Amino acid sequence: MIDKAERLLAVKSVKPTSVRILVLAHLLKDAKAQSLKDLEVSLYNTDRSSIFRTLKTFEEYKVVHSIDDGSGMMKYAVCAEGCNCDPKDLHYHFYCTNCSLTYCLLDNPIPIVTLPENFKMHQANMVIKGLCDKCP
Amino acid sequence: MIDKAERLLAVKSVKPTSVRILVLAHLLKDAKAQSLKDLEVSLYNTDRSSIFRTLKTFEEYKVVHSIDDGSGMMKYAVCAEGCNCDPKDLHYHFYCTNCSLTYCLLDNPIPIVTLPENFKMHQANMVIKGLCDKCP
DNA sequence: CAATGCCATGCAACCCGATTGCAAAGGTTA
């Protein structure tokens, strides 16, 4: 997972520092979107603000995308291959109100929404809330 | 607008106190969703926590629905007639990244999203971000 | 009318995630 992280950073032209490799390796580890706090707990000897700034850098270089799932904490997930975080790359997210996990629903593309005249869409944030398959 | 607010409160069985009437009248005044701060500024002589609790009450009684548009501040908008805040009543919201206004796009129903097996949808929060017709 | 109790309100304080200022550490270049 460490190598995978290093390779991804190279592809995205982000200097591979120790914190960045650790954070990205953790994000790659499973499919769920993780919050700053999640990462802070996992990487307990790394400073919160360093992780925070790392995530901002990742966003800037399209390594991860952020998800506001309404839980009060921003979540971060590694971008799928070829993702440019354009509207066409957007996908739904699913937030489980029981276990607080956030999933990327990559199979469902965001539909075309007809906007009022002269409205222009740049991004979208689509979150479905409910219970995941592990929660009753 | 005051009378309209009073009537709506009666319909929803919410005791019509002065703060509640004022808050609701302000929310009815225009179609844009308003934040706690917006209301605090408009009703400058009313306490923030009173407005806050009023909004919570309104949500509980389905007078308003809240929208997390990703701006960092929850927005509130009066429920359309007949709205029960069920998934079927959901609609898209549009957040203008320039002027920070949030609009309800009532004409577009939320499509059916095929969830992974055993995932259950209860609510959804769909926000499109971009520029509204008044912003360049 | 007086006593009681409930609910709304105002004020102040707190919580917590996000963010920033600043100095030290690490690495790169001249």
Place this chain on the structure above:
DNA sequence: TAACCTTTGCAATCGGGTTGCATGGCATTG
């Protein structure tokens, strides 16, 4: 080695949301 830039760690701050508590209004009961 010296100068420089970036990253990191620590501490502090910011801001929206939320809560504890005392006051005040209002209605119900005796």
